[in-house]
Amino acid sequence: MRLQNTVALHADEATASFASRLAAANGLPSIAELLMDAELSMAEFLKGDQETIKTLAALGGVTFADLTRQAFVPSGVSTYRCMGQQFGMYNLLRGRSRICPACFRGDAGPKLTPDTMLRAYGRILWALASARVCPVHKMVLVSAPEDTVQHEFLDTWSLWLPEIGEGDLDHLVVEGGLYEEHVARWLTGDLPDGWASNFPIDALGAACEMLGISQVYGKNATLGGLTEAELAVATSAGFQLLDAGPIEITTYFERLRCDPGKPQDRPQARYGRIYDWLKRGVGDGFELEPL
Numbered sequence: 142m143r144l145q146n147t148v149a150l151h152a153d154e155a156t157a158s159f160a161s162r163l164a165a166a167n168g169l170p171s172i173a174e175l176l177m178d179a180e181l182s183m184a185e186f187l188k189g190d191q192e193t194i195k196t197l198a199a200l201g202g203v204t205f206a207d208l209t210r211q212a213f214v215p216s217g218v219s220t221y222r223c224m225g226q227q228f229g230m231y232n233l234l235r236g237r238s239r240i241c242p243a244c245f246r247g248d249a250g251p252k253l254t255p256d257t258m259l260r261a262y263g264r265i266l267w268a269l270a271s272a273r274v275c276p277v278h279k280m281v282l283v284s285a286p287e288d289t290v291q292h293e294f295l296d297t298w299s300l301w302l303p304e305i306g307e308g309d310l311d312h313l314v315v316e317g318g319l320y321e322e323h324v325a326r327w328l329t330g331d332l333p334d335g336w337a338s339n340f341p342i343d344a345l346g347a348a349c350e351m352l353g354i355s356q357v358y359g360k361n362a363t364l365g366g367l368t369e370a371e372l373a374v375a376t377s378a379g380f381q382l383l384d385a386g387p388i389e390i391t392t393y394f395e396r397l398r399c400d401p402g403k404p405q406d407r408p409q410a411r412y413g414r415i416y417d418w419l420k421r422g423v424g425d426g427f428e429l430e431p432l
C-alpha cells in the first residue's frame with residue numbers, strides 16, 4: 142500500500158516533517174489529510190501511536206523502526222522520546238516549525254519553487270528549544286513570520302518562499318552554534334570527546350544556556366530579557382566552558398565566588414542565578430549530576 146510518490150527519509154529528519162513532505166508529494170495539503178485518507182487520525186499520530194506510525198511507514202516506503210525513532214513520542218506526563226533520548230516538553234518547540242533559511246535553500250536547489258521545496262526537510266535539531274543557530278551556516282533558526290497550522294512543515298513554509306529565497310529571513314551569528322554542532326554530531330551517532338558528552342542532549346542545552354548567560358551577560362541576567370541571537374551566543378559560550386570539563390567549570394565558579402562583593406554576601410548573591418538554578422531548578426535534576 143505504498144503511495145505512488147514517496148520521499149526519502151533523512152537520518153536527521155523529524156517524523157512530522159517526513160509526513161508533511163509525503164503528503165505534499167501526493168498532492169495533499171496536510172498531514173491531517175494524508176492520515177484521514179488512510180483512516181488514521183492526527184491526534185493518534187501526535188500521541189506517537191505505533192499502529193499509525195507503522196501505516197505511515199508502509200505508505201511512505203520507509204522502515205517503521207526509523208520512523209518511530211525519529212518521532213517525538215510522549216513518554217510521560219511532560220516528556221517525549223526521540224532518537225533514544227528523553228526530552229522535557231518545555232525544552233521542545235513541538236508543533237512550531239523553525240528552519241535555517243540557508244539549509245532550506247540548499248535542500249530545495251538553486252530555483253526555489255513549490256516543486257523544489259518538497260526537498261526541504263525539518264531537522265530534529267530544529268525542534269530543540271536550546272538550539273538557536275544552524276551549526277552549518279551559523280544562521281539563526283527562524284519561525285514563520287506569522288503563526289500557521291502546527292506540525293505542518295511544508296504548509297507553513299510554502300507561504301514564505303519569496304522571503305526565504307531572497308534571504309530576508311537570514312541572520313548570521315558567527316559566535317553561535319557549538320551546542321548545535323554537538324547535537325548534530327550526536328544525531329549521526331558520533332559522540333564527540335569533550336566533557337559535554339556526559340550529559341543527555343536535553344539537559345546539556347539547559348546547562349549551556351544557564352552557564353553561558355552568566356558568563357556573557359552577567360550572573361544576574363535572565364533568559365527572558367535576551368534575544369534569540371544573544372541567547373545563541375550565550376549557549377555557545379556555555380557549551381565551550383562545560384565541554385572543557387570540571388576543572389574549568391570549578392575555576393569559573395571560584396571566580397564568581399571571589400568577585401568583589403560585600404563580605405556578608407550569601408552564595409545566592411555571589412553566584413547569581415546559577416545558584417538558584419542548581420539548587421532548586423532544572424539544574425538539580427539527576428541528568429545534570431556530573432555538574
Ligand SMILES: [Zn+2]
Binds near residue numbers: 242276
Ligand atoms: Zn543551515
